Amino acid sequence: MVNGTIVNYYLHCKRQCWLFYNKVNLEDNSEDVHIGRILHELKNDDKQSEIAIDNIKVDKITNEYVVEIKKSDADMEAATTQLEYYLYVLRKKGIERKGKLQIIEKNVTDHKIHVIEYSSSMEQKMESLIREIETFLDEEIPPEAVLKKRCKRCAYYEYCFI
Numbered sequence: 001m002v003n004g005t006i007v008n009y010y011l012h013c014k015r016q017c018w019l020f021y022n023k024v025n026l027e028d029n030s031e032d033v034h035i036g037r038i039l040h041e042l043k044n045d046d047k048q049s050e051i052a053i054d055n056i057k058v059d060k061i062t063n064e065y066v067v068e069i070k071k072s073d074a075d076m077e078a079a080t081t082q083l084e085y086y087l088y089v090l091r092k093k094g095i096e097r098k099g100k101l102q103i104i105e106k107n108v109t110d111h112k113i114h115v116i117e118y119s120s121s122m123e124q125k126m127e128s129l130i131r132e133i134e135t136f137l138d139e140e141i142p143p144e145a146v147l148k149k150r151c152k153r154c155a156y157y158e159y160c161f162i
Ligand code: SF4
Pocket: 013, 014, 015, 016, 019, 144, 145, 146, 147, 148, 150, 151, 152, 154, 155, 156, 157, 158, 160
């Protein structure tokens, strides 16, 4: 079943998406995941606990916004599409919100915020993307690993290249 993380990974790296979906779990000590854990703890300190609705988990929901928090703006397309997916799923349940993407970078006090408005074109894009991802996840084997700059920060780096 598609969820926000799968949408994000599909945009970021299809191989990562396939490995994650097929539960190729790796013990990971990468800097990226470590920062992720710290962020998670910080959020909990702020009492901004994750909210789970069916198969989606959002960082925070207010009367106006669904808030998604990221630790970098390295892949804005993936982060934005993940948030659009949340808006889409919530809208299907009658919950109408705008999206707010907050980038909380290490050593940066001025956090970047991107606001996303729901639209009918976004809805169409999401419906077709979800179908595309479902078809992709039915594949028997993952796509080949192609080394990119981002791979060094990925939990699957050793699995893919060592
Ligand atoms: S190491 Fe690179 S190719 Fe392998 S899953 Fe991660 S991002 Fe994709």
